[in-house]
Amino acid sequence: MTAASEALLRADAAGRRRAGLGAALRWLLLFAGGLAMVAPLAYMLATSLKYPFEVFNLNLVPEEPTLDNYREVLLDRRFGWWFFNSFLVASLTTVSNLFWDALVGYTLAKFRFRFRQVVFVAVLSTLMIPTEMLVIPWYLMSQQFGWLNSYWGIMFPGLMTAFGVFLMRQFFQTVPDDFLEAARIDGLNEFLIWWRVAMPLVRPALAALAIFVFLGNWTAFIWPLIVTNDQTMYTLPVGLTTFSVEQSVQWEMIMTGAAVSVLPTLVVFLVFQRFIIRGVVMAGLKG
Amino acid sequence: MTRRPALTVRQKQVAWAWGFLAVPVAFYVVIRFYPTAQAFVLAFLDWNLLGSRSWAGLGNFARLWADPTFWKVFRNTFVYLLIGTPVSLLLAFTVAFHLDRVRFMHGTIRALYFLPFMTSAVAMAWVWRWFYQPVPIGLFNNALASFGIPQLRFLNSTTNALPAILAPAIWAGLGFQIIIFMAGLRAIPKSFLEAARIDGLSGWATLTRITLPLMKPTIVFLVVFTSIGFLRIFDHVFNMTTADPGGPLNASKPLVLMIYQTAFSSYDMGYAAAQTVVLFVVLLAVSLAQLWLMRDRP
Numbered sequence: 352m353t354a355a356s357e358a359l360l361r362a363d364a365a366g367r368r369r370a371g372l373g374a375a376l377r378w379l380l381l382f383a384g385g386l387a388m389v390a391p392l393a394y395m396l397a398t399s400l401k402y403p404f405e406v407f408n409l410n411l412v413p414e415e416p417t418l419d420n421y422r423e424v425l426l427d428r429r430f431g432w433w434f435f436n437s438f439l440v441a442s443l444t445t446v447s448n449l450f451w452d453a454l455v456g457y458t459l460a461k462f463r464f465r466f467r468q469v470v471f472v473a474v475l476s477t478l479m480i481p482t483e484m485l486v487i488p489w490y491l492m493s494q495q496f497g498w499l500n501s502y503w504g505i506m507f508p509g510l511m512t513a514f515g516v517f518l519m520r521q522f523f524q525t526v527p528d529d530f531l532e533a534a535r536i537d538g539l540n541e542f543l544i545w546w547r548v549a550m551p552l553v554r555p556a557l558a559a560l561a562i563f564v565f566l567g568n569w570t571a572f573i574w575p576l577i578v579t580n581d582q583t584m585y586t587l588p589v590g591l592t593t594f595s596v597e598q599s600v601q602w603e604m605i606m607t608g609a610a611v612s613v614l615p616t617l618v619v620f621l622v623f624q625r626f627i628i629r630g631v632v633m634a635g636l637k638g
Numbered sequence: 639m640t641r642r643p644a645l646t647v648r649q650k651q652v653a654w655a656w657g658f659l660a661v662p663v664a665f666y667v668v669i670r671f672y673p674t675a676q677a678f679v680l681a682f683l684d685w686n687l688l689g690s691r692s693w694a695g696l697g698n699f700a701r702l703w704a705d706p707t708f709w710k711v712f713r714n715t716f717v718y719l720l721i722g723t724p725v726s727l728l729l730a731f732t733v734a735f736h737l738d739r740v741r742f743m744h745g746t747i748r749a750l751y752f753l754p755f756m757t758s759a760v761a762m763a764w765v766w767r768w769f770y771q772p773v774p775i776g777l778f779n780n781a782l783a784s785f786g787i788p789q790l791r792f793l794n795s796t797t798n799a800l801p802a803i804l805a806p807a808i809w810a811g812l813g814f815q816i817i818i819f820m821a822g823l824r825a826i827p828k829s830f831l832e833a834a835r836i837d838g839l840s841g842w843a844t845l846t847r848i849t850l851p852l853m854k855p856t857i858v859f860l861v862v863f864t865s866i867g868f869l870r871i872f873d874h875v876f877n878m879t880t881a882d883p884g885g886p887l888n889a890s891k892p893l894v895l896m897i898y899q900t901a902f903s904s905y906d907m908g909y910a911a912a913q914t915v916v917l918f919v920v921l922l923a924v925s926l927a928q929l930w931l932m933r934d935r936p
Contacts, residue, residue, distance in 0.1 A: 570757075
């Protein structure tokens with residue numbers, strides 16, 4: 352070993368010690384930042400467990416924890432409806448998107464026919480039109496056909512999305528034609544080839560799409576706000592706005608309402624963390 | 639003998655394809671294209687939902703041009719965009735860059751940053767609204783008071799309301815941007831960074847000359863996606879200023895909120911549609927400008 356290389360090794364060791372200190376500092380700052388990120392959630396939960404007298408206290412652990420606020424929120428029957436409405440609407444919309452976006456994506460990826468490119472570009476072009484531009488025509492349409500205050504009225508704009516079509520098309524393009532050809536020789540019709548052969552091969556993409564569509568509809572605000580005015584038809588976000596305005600300065604109740612509306616998705620995330628992050632990355636990068 | 643088979647297989651395929659597309663094509667025509675056309679037509683009508691309908695020509699646009707509220711709102715919308723996008727992407731990239739090098743409790747820290755993305759804007763807008771209340775209610779002012787610092791006015795101040803509403807909007811989006819940035823960082827071949835290290839490139843030079851250029855597709859995607867989000871901000875503003883939406887004195891009002899009020903509080907459908915056309919043009923222009931600025935130059 353030459354002197355030069357020994358010197359290099361020594362410098363490396365010193366560098367590593369310095370790097371060790373830097374790494375510790377990096378970790379601490381990142382962790383502190385992470386705690387700051389969840390602080391609003393922590394304060395929301397802490398306050399939802401407090402009596403009014405303790406609300407203005409900065410402590411995160413209530414001195415006298417109580418479930419009274421939750422009892423009151425859950426006894427307010429409207430929360431039950433809002434929860435049910437949001438769940439129903441988000442679930443049905445998700446199922447619809449999984450079926451139709453995948454079917455259109457598959458057709459555009461695997462069939463050869465005239466105007467295929469036209470259909471694809473036409474579907475994609477809808478991405479350029481903001482929802483806010485369409486809410487006025489959608490409202491007029493809903494009024495005309497009696498869709499106001501109905502589940503169909505809340506759902507119809509989102510039953511298919513160009514984003515989903517694009518995502519699914521990307522993934523179906525990676526499915527080898529041989530698989531489909533083999534199924535064709537086995538005598539399966541085209542629908543069954545799609546449903547039984549192609550669909551199982553793109554399960555990760557379907558999961559990613561499901562996460563996005565469900566979360567998007569669970570938290571959707573502006574359209575449900577416009578299309579419903581009967582409180583029993585509100586979705587959770589619209590209901591929460593109404594509830595919070597009524598509560599006015601009773602912040603512990605408002606925090607409880609907020610907690611009830613975000614806890615389900617937070618719990619689902621904590622359980623399926625890796626899976627959800629992978630799905631979000633997949634949809635984000637390919638979509 | 640028939641010589642159909644070869645042809646019918648192909649024809650059958652075409653028939654299946656259009657069979658699959660029939661319902662979706664109908665959906666896109668009725669729920670997307672027709673309403674889009676209708677929105678453009680409405681923008682040229684003078685139509686209060688409760689009254690009569692008449693052709694207005696460019697009247698709605700002339701009215702917008704002369705409306706000081708519109709210019710205020712237009713300015714606000716761009717303030718949301720021009721502060722929100724760079725601040726959130728810089729924060730997200732900084733976190734992603736460092737988190738990428740951390741192994742210890744990597745998953746836990748990532749989860750902490752990502753959790754806010756799983757919440758709803760409405761719920762969190764109310765939590766932040768509480769934080770911003772004056773003493774003795776609001777968390778921030780209570781914290782300031784405990785250090786003996788005079789209290790700040792947030793949501794009821796014409797200068798502070800907009801940044802105060804922007805903060806939770808940035809906060810909520812960071813988690814998504816961080817994990818997308820991290821995926822982009824992962825995609826950079828290790829050999830590139832290794833080569834830079836052997837060549838003695840400093841950390842900063844490696845970042846600006848190798849990492850960032852290689853991450854261009856990720857950056858373009860996030861810039862466009864994030865910008866569109868800020869240009870369409872609504873949920874946070876509406877919920878944090880319910881007593882006087884977009885207030886005080888329109889200080890925090892974005893375009894989408896103005897559209898909502900014009901259409902569904904005043905029922906002035908033609909005027910609101912003209913505003914949506916402006917929103918459409920702004921979104922299109924901003925997206926195209928960004929794609930053009932960040933295009934691959936030879």
